[in-house]
Each structure stands twice: as C-alpha cells, then as structure tokens.
Amino acid sequence: MFRSVARIPTQFRNVLSVSKVCPRNQHSCGLKYSTAAAERKKFYQDVSISQGEGGLYEINLDRRKLKTPGGKLFTVPNEALAIAVATEWDAQRDTLKFYTMHLTTLCNTALDNPTQRNKEQMINAALKFLETDTVCYRVDEPYGLVELQRNEWDPVLHWIENRYNVTIGSSSSILGPEIPEATKDTFQQHLNSYNIWSLTGLEYVITQLKSVVLSLGMIDRHLSVEQAVLLSRLEEEYQIRSWGNVEWAHDYDMYELRARTAAGALFVHLSSESSTVKRKLLQD
Known part of the structure; x- marks a missing residue:
C-alpha cells in the first residue's frame, strides 16, 4: 500500500x-x-x-x-x-x-534512451509530424465532413498560429500544406526549451494524436484530453455517425487513446515540475 x-x-x-x-x-x-x-x-x-x-x-x-x-x-x-x-x-x-x-x-x-537519440534528434522526430499533421489534411468531399473539419479544426489551427506567431495552413492535396521554414524554426526553438524527459512525453503524445498542433494545444491547456482525442479522430467519428460502429470496439479504442494521451501529457507536466510537489497542480 x-x-x-x-x-x-x-x-x-x-x-x-x-x-x-x-x-x-x-x-x-x-x-x-x-x-x-x-x-x-x-x-x-x-x-x-x-x-x-x-x-x-x-x-x-x-x-x-x-x-x-x-x-x-x-x-x-x-x-x-x-x-x-x-x-x-x-x-x-x-x-x-x-x-x-x-x-x-x-x-x-x-x-535508458533505448534508441540512443540526442535532444536534437528527438526534436526533429517530433517535428516530422508537422509535415503530415492530422489537422492540416482536409478532404474535398463529402460536404458534411468538409464542414466538420473546417468548423472543428480551423479554430485550433488559428489558435496555434497566433500563439506561436507562425503560418501552417491546410490543404486537400495529397502532399499537404507547404510548411514555411520559419515555422519549423520557431517550433524547433520552442521544443529546445523542453528537457529530455518532457520531450519524451511530448513525442509520445504527438505519436498518439498524429498531430503537433493538437498536442501543443493540449500541453498548453488550450484543449482538454477529451477534446484533443476527439479532434484527432474527427473523420473516424464522422464515419461512425454515418454508418454505425461496433460499440464495444469503438469505446475501447477511444478510452485507450485517451489514457495514452493523458499519460503523455501528465508526464510532460510532471517532468517539468520542481523537486517538490506543487499542491496546486495535484488538486482536482
């Protein structure tokens, strides 16, 4: 006990x-x-x-x-x-x-750092997801999904562009949007401020959500875990609403993703804490 x-x-x-x-x-x-x-x-x-x-x-x-x-x-x-x-x-x-x-x-x-990567390599691996970010890839049809992506993803995309003073954009092209080098440099400098432990957690979150935008939105407390996970599964949720789903399988996948994402986010915050417990953080 x-x-x-x-x-x-x-x-x-x-x-x-x-x-x-x-x-x-x-x-x-x-x-x-x-x-x-x-x-x-x-x-x-x-x-x-x-x-x-x-x-x-x-x-x-x-x-x-x-x-x-x-x-x-x-x-x-x-x-x-x-x-x-x-x-x-x-x-x-x-x-x-x-x-x-x-x-x-x-x-x-x-x-243990089993892959023997240094900080720069970890940052580059995390930023690779920016080039294929979930919220940057849009569909041309059906109209309902087009509208859903615009209404749900655009506000988050606009928030992060304003928050970090960068340009990201979106595209329905299979190649995705062309991310400016200045944007990559800004995010690289930002991630460089994280310690190795926090980077480990952040990269894990990004891998779960397949999105730098949603991950930073959650780490910065602009999005909740539930919101970030739902936005990362927007197309899947649309298809489920249209065609139905195997309820237990869908619920299990959703809860699993929430749990993994929450773990990574908590790890980022706690690994950035001082040497003693901050009571404010550990209160409901």
Whole structure:
C-alpha cells in the first residue's frame, strides 16, 4: 500500500502503458520492455518513494528498488513524478497489468534512451509530424465532413498560429500544406526549451494524436484530453455517425487513446515540475 499518494488531476487518471516486470533479486526489481499485454501475479505489498543521491527519487516495492529494463536504478527528477509512478504500482491488485503503467514506461524510456537519440534528434522526430499533421489534411468531399473539419479544426489551427506567431495552413492535396521554414524554426526553438524527459512525453503524445498542433494545444491547456482525442479522430467519428460502429470496439479504442494521451501529457507536466510537489497542480 502506498501511503503518501497525492491526488492526480481527474483528466489524467487511469493512464495506461506496456511493460514487463522481472525481480532480479531480493533487493531490486528490473523491468523488461514488452509489446505484449503481459500480466503477472503481484509479488509485493507496499509501494513507497525515497529520495536518493543528487536529490533524485526512487520507487520501492517492499524492499526492492525498482530498476529500468537497461539495469539502471529507476530514478525520477522530482517528487511529483515519483508519486504518480508509485500510484501506478499501488493501483495494481492481485495481478499486475503491465499495460496500465504508461508513466513507468515513459520513465524507462527517458532513463535508458533505448534508441540512443540526442535532444536534437528527438526534436526533429517530433517535428516530422508537422509535415503530415492530422489537422492540416482536409478532404474535398463529402460536404458534411468538409464542414466538420473546417468548423472543428480551423479554430485550433488559428489558435496555434497566433500563439506561436507562425503560418501552417491546410490543404486537400495529397502532399499537404507547404510548411514555411520559419515555422519549423520557431517550433524547433520552442521544443529546445523542453528537457529530455518532457520531450519524451511530448513525442509520445504527438505519436498518439498524429498531430503537433493538437498536442501543443493540449500541453498548453488550450484543449482538454477529451477534446484533443476527439479532434484527432474527427473523420473516424464522422464515419461512425454515418454508418454505425461496433460499440464495444469503438469505446475501447477511444478510452485507450485517451489514457495514452493523458499519460503523455501528465508526464510532460510532471517532468517539468520542481523537486517538490506543487499542491496546486495535484488538486482536482
């Protein structure tokens, strides 16, 4: 039982992820990356956090110190993120559902950097999505979808252009709009202000939504998680309203995407926090 759990904002609860846990010995617990939705019987009772060398925070499962898939000691830069990760572990019941632990996986990625990328490479990878941004690609027909895209996407597009003083535009061409170099430079400078941990979370969100515009709109709190996810699925939702859907499958996909997106956004905010919990952020 984790006895010092702070309250996480409602819009960021129930975040999910994929990872696999393997105890190495009685003092540590290492994790292995996994693409499978693996489960395992719970092997610990108490979850706690402690502050170690350099002011970094560690996660303890009973007497085991959590480790990353690469064998590093699992440490996070501040108390807020440590509490959020510990809450994921504490939320597990008799069976560990590793696919419900997105924050843990994002921390592992930031710590191990399995693709061995530097900050510039991470920024370039994130900005690649700007060239194929969801809200920039429009359809010519049917008229109903054309209107829906215009009414729902244009306000967000105008907001981000004004917010960052850039030009992005939209197009119904298969090639999409031609993004000015000045716009790319502006976003590159902006993303360069993020630390490696926050960039890890932001890139994850962008990958989920297939949109730099929607991701920054959500990170900047212009959009809620629900709004950003719905806007990223606008064409799919239109088709569902027109032709119907398999209800359980649609709902599952929607909730999964919301959970992953919320996890990434929460990770960005918490990895940018100071070394102590900011009570204002952790209140509903």
